[in-house]
Amino acid sequence: MAKSLTQEFVKGLWEELPPFRLVLGLCPVLAVTTTAKNGIGMGIATTFVLLCSNMLISLLRNIIPQKIRIACFITIIATFVTVVEFLMKAYTYPLYLTLGIFIPLIVVNCIVLGRAEAFACKNGVAHSLADGLGIGLGFTLSLGVLGSFREVLGAGTFFGHSVFGAAFQPFTFMVEAPGAFIGLGILLCLMNIVSSK
Amino acid sequence: MNDMFKMVLVLAVLCSASGGILAGVRSLTMDRIEYQQLKFEKEPVIRSIFADADNDPMTDRFKLTDGDTQRTIFPGKVGDQNIVALEALGKGGFSGDVGLLVAFDIDSDTIVGSGVTTHSETPGFGSKAKEDPSFVAQFEGRDVSSAASVKNDGGDIDAISGATITSRAVCVGLNEASAIYQRLKPELKKSMDNLASKGGSN
Amino acid sequence: MTEYIMLAISCIFVNNIMLAQNLGACPFLGTSKSMDTAVGMSMAVIFVLVMAGITTWTVEAAILKPLDLQFLRTVAFILIIASLVQFVEMFLKKSMPSLYAGLGIFLPLITTNCAVMGACLININKEYSFMQALVSSFCYAVGFGLALVLFAGVRERVIMARVPKPLQDTSIGLITAGFVALAFFGFKGMG
Numbered sequence: 001m002a003k004s005l006t007q008e009f010v011k012g013l014w015e016e017l018p019p020f021r022l023v024l025g026l027c028p029v030l031a032v033t034t035t036a037k038n039g040i041g042m043g044i045a046t047t048f049v050l051l052c053s054n055m056l057i058s059l060l061r062n063i064i065p066q067k068i069r070i071a072c073f074i075t076i077i078a079t080f081v082t083v084v085e086f087l088m089k090a091y092t093y094p095l096y097l098t099l100g101i102f103i104p105l106i107v108v109n110c111i112v113l114g115r116a117e118a119f120a121c122k123n124g125v126a127h128s129l130a131d132g133l134g135i136g137l138g139f140t141l142s143l144g145v146l147g148s149f150r151e152v153l154g155a156g157t158f159f160g161h162s163v164f165g166a167a168f169q170p171f172t173f174m175v176e177a178p179g180a181f182i183g184l185g186i187l188l189c190l191m192n193i194v195s196s197k
Numbered sequence: 198m199n200d201m202f203k204m205v206l207v208l209a210v211l212c213s214a215s216g217g218i219l220a221g222v223r224s225l226t227m228d229r230i231e232y233q234q235l236k237f238e239k240e241p242v243i244r245s246i247f248a249d250a251d252n253d254p255m256t257d258r259f260k261l262t263d264g265d266t267q268r269t270i271f272p273g274k275v276g277d278q279n280i281v282a283l284e285a286l287g288k289g290g291f292s293g294d295v296g297l298l299v300a301f302d303i304d305s306d307t308i309v310g311s312g313v314t315t316h317s318e319t320p321g322f323g324s325k326a327k328e329d330p331s332f333v334a335q336f337e338g339r340d341v342s343s344a345a346s347v348k349n350d351g352g353d354i355d356a357i358s359g360a361t362i363t364s365r366a367v368c369v370g371l372n373e374a375s376a377i378y379q380r381l382k383p384e385l386k387k388s389m390d391n392l393a394s395k396g397g398s399n
Numbered sequence: 400m401t402e403y404i405m406l407a408i409s410c411i412f413v414n415n416i417m418l419a420q421n422l423g424a425c426p427f428l429g430t431s432k433s434m435d436t437a438v439g440m441s442m443a444v445i446f447v448l449v450m451a452g453i454t455t456w457t458v459e460a461a462i463l464k465p466l467d468l469q470f471l472r473t474v475a476f477i478l479i480i481a482s483l484v485q486f487v488e489m490f491l492k493k494s495m496p497s498l499y500a501g502l503g504i505f506l507p508l509i510t511t512n513c514a515v516m517g518a519c520l521i522n523i524n525k526e527y528s529f530m531q532a533l534v535s536s537f538c539y540a541v542g543f544g545l546a547l548v549l550f551a552g553v554r555e556r557v558i559m560a561r562v563p564k565p566l567q568d569t570s571i572g573l574i575t576a577g578f579v580a581l582a583f584f585g586f587k588g589m590g
Binding site: 063064065067068071072075076078079082083086087089090091093094097098100155172175176 | 203207208214219321
Binding site for chain 2: 470471474
């Protein structure tokens with residue numbers, strides 16, 4: 001049952017929104033959402049990889065032998081991840097420094113491999129692109145929201161601009177590891193409330 | 198057998214394509230990346246240390262071999278002081294190493310200025326090592342043979358409040374820079390004399 | 400010797416790969432619902448990470464660095480990890496079938512475990528020697544297992560409690576993990 005292109009695209013923005021509904025790709029979510037900018041930067045890098053790998057894997061889907069498909073997917077994804085790494089180093093250097101080790105870790109982001117396995121190797125290029133774009137943007141959105149949440153509470157700023165003024169004592173732990181879990185848990189709870197209505 | 202052959206072929210082609218593409222992207226971006234590192238990490242610190250220099254330390258930079266590493270040295274003439282700045286890594290920061298650029302007066306063996314180039318420290322706390330100039334100002338005038346440490350460890354440096362670990366790492370980096378300076382002193386002096394005789398770049 | 404003990408403490412507690420560095424979250428949430436799965440996953444991770452750590456370190460030292468091919472690191476490492484997991488699976492299936500059955504589905508899942516790839520990359524970034532890489536790989540895995548088992552214990556209790564509907568399952572799981580992480584946060588000064 002083929003969905004239209006728009007439907008493929010839109011599903012990534014709510015129904016199958018990672019990491020909330022589609023519980024995948026948690027690692028970077030927890031670690032890079034210390035500020036809104038970092039979260040969105042990571043989201044865009046991941047979307048880029050997702051788009052490229054979905055497209056190439058879909059193009060090659062009839063050539064890649066079943067038995068070694070995971071190895072092939074991984075090689076393709078890892079190549080695009082390294083390309084993104086170079087591009088970020090060359091054009092968005094400060095962001096590259098902040099995201100650090102998590103850029104190469106996009107290769108083990110379950111979202112990318114998951115979509116390749118579940119979708120791209122079974123569908124045409126246009127649909128795979130739409131799927132990749134939707135899920136990627138949804139992911140970026142989630143990262144942005146979580147990043148903002150943690151940044152506002154944990155550092156009192158939003159995209160680097162002070163929100164509450166000097167008197168505000170930030171919940172510093174929110175920008176550290178524990179805050180990642182708690183922030184994600186709270187947001188997930190809110191999403192559950194909204195979708196059960 | 199045919200299957201096996203096909204698998205090996207596909208994988209081999211993919212891997213070579215991958216290697217080829219990456220090598221290509223790498224050479225395309227190599228210069229730009231070096232420029233970015235220079236610009237973002239070092240330039241702000243260099244500009245502040247060499248604010249009144251007669252020359253441009255960035256364009257006059259040269260490399261010296263120190264064991265199995267290449268070190269970039271930024272020379273400058275400020276007034277009648279001959280200054281060399283080099284980089285060191287302050288290991289043991291809160292979230293990783295703290296990159297430092299330290300400038301030495303080659304005639305008096307003292308530190309004339311320093312600055313944090315790269316770090317992953319906590320925004321609002323350890324990041325003050327970079328944002329607050331009064332912290333690194335404590336190192337000015339220090340002799341290279343005098344190791345720096347924070348007051349908590351018996352030294353004379355005031356740590357940043359709430360960021361003792363970061364402050365410690367900066368001290369470690371500073372001491373490392375002093376060690377490198379002392380190690381390379383003869384070559385540094387030679388290079389500075391060469392530059393002086395060439396008239397610098399104006 | 401003390402250097403290695405400090406390294407061990409650092410990897411298991413202070414810089415716990417899951418609770419302090421946020422690596423390995425997917426399997427963390429997925430396998431911590433019961434103690435059995437938690438222990439199974441921990442064993443598998445220890446197994447794979449130690450071997451992956453040594454292998455990736457050797458490849459970096461013997462091939463990537465001397466030939467100036469470091470930009471191929473991401474591709475090389477992930478392929479090594481994926482192949483290792485494949486190998487380990489085949490080996491265990493033949494020679495230790497009970498262990499293989501015990502580990503079950505967790506073995507292939509380790510390929511996408513950010514903790515494994517992450518730890519291998521950290522070994523390189525921190526320029527560890529071979530011994531240090533070995534110790535840190537083992538200890539990161541032990542730390543991961545520790546966090547996993549601790550968390551599974553907490554979660555088994557939470558399931559019994561009366562949790563409001565929106566908070567159920569993953570949500571309360573995450574918040575609880577946050578508190579466990581807060582506890583480990585206290586180790587920070589020891590680094």
